Amino acid sequence: MARNQLGVLNALDAAKTQWYHFTAIVIAGMGFFTDAYDLFSISLITRLLGRIYYHVDGHPKPGTLPPNVAAAVNGVAFCGTLAGQLFFGWLGDKLGRKRVYGLTLMLMVVCSIASGLSFGKSPKGVMATLCFFRFWLGFGIGGDYPLSATIMSEYANKKTRGAFVSAVFAMQGFGILAGGIVALIVSAAFDHAYSAPSYSVDPVGSTVPEADYIWRIILMFGAMPALLTYYWRMRMPETARYTALVARNAKQAASDMSKVLQVDLEAEEEKVEKIGTNSTNNFGLFTKEFARRHGLHLLGTTTTWFLLDIAYYSSNLFQKDIFSAIGWIPKAETMSATREVWRVAKAQTLIALCGTVPGYWFTVAFIDIIGRFTIQLMGFFFMTVFMFALAIPYHHWKSNHAGFLIMYSLTFFFANFGPNATTFVVPAEIFPARLRSTCHGISAAAGKAGAIVGAFGFLYAAQSTDPEKTDAGYPPGIGVKNALYVLAGINCLGMVFTFLVPESKGKSLEELTGENEGDGDEIEIPQASTTQTVPV
16 A cells, blocks of 8 residues: 555545445546537537528528538537636636536536527527537536546546546547437437438428427437536535645545545644645646656647547547548438438447447456556557558448448547547546646647647548539538548557656556655555544
């Protein structure tokens, strides 16, 4: 067991896996379920928005969102998320993790509902209202990243901390899957011609009046899981590491964790006071000492997350465009609006089932066995391999949809059994408690900057090189094939910057950060079912 450690923190590090661990995973994880649902459900309905609000009467083809509107609808939530990660990450270190935790959740609930109720007298008005609410939805989602990661890492024991933190993040996979399933159910329910022979052959690509309800219901459903866990989130005590190491309240830390661990813990006020007066551990974020100790670590976590999200969000948000490019989804004019939503949702649900969800849980199973560094390096490597495997024989996949599904699913599998999970876990472990939430927020914000590049860049880059084949209003791009080459190159860079990130497997948080240095003895942690005093 660890030496030179506060008894309450040693108790957390050495605690056996208990019910409270799983409770914390579910409470924090439902926030990420909601995050993923809200961020990625927009890709299911963008074509429908174009049909409803930008269809030209008498024109044979269904409407599409203008380039600037499509970019705004897809990317504005990421702008809000970036801002929220920075703000709430900083606030989590200033006010405490718990105090701002409920605020982010309620913001997500309110803005999910408001997004579905977007109003306006014109198409521009509806889109402007939608973008406004999705920005603030993203702002709330942004706060969930540093707070959930920090809370889970500070609650977990050191042997299975990686699995617990990555399990919280793995709820994203279920959120993406739920988005596809909800879209399938809602679109099928509103499709009055579902069983008609002419169902998929409509020369004008009809849009039934009820189609306006489809996208609204899909967006509003995102409020449900977050709302259901609000009460339990508010009942979680503040983490002992924040209370003891940042707030310097030894009694409260011991009291809170005694209830959680079901053991008696003594308040170590003198030791907490000694840690607080230790000048070697009081450096700030913008100091030479921080740069010396953690500068390269922060560079590593920000760059790898930035590069990963360019590739990951480009692939995830624009699946429908890639599917259309290879002919997996028929042209819009051959389908009704509800059918198109159903086809896009079906394709994305299959990808989630085959690659996204399994990848997350492989990380949960192996992160504390083979380590964060190995998983991240391996993930970037195989993402590169499978991006090239899609790009090089690109035209072959137009006649081999099953093979494309397998290759495309594997890119998501190794993103999630790879850097998409580890970039979330590591920043919650390697920085000091008083800066942990802030540094995680900075790292996550760098990721969302990458997502913004992916959302806006891929939208234009994936357009055909032939001006006559681009979507209405879009300039020529480099084509999907060349865009895949670019993404493969980005993944290669991710492998390089992974070498800046330290391995944190099996170490206590204080051992990684150099905090809590002082005199202390090893302690034995009693079983959770008994009530004993932990000697200091």
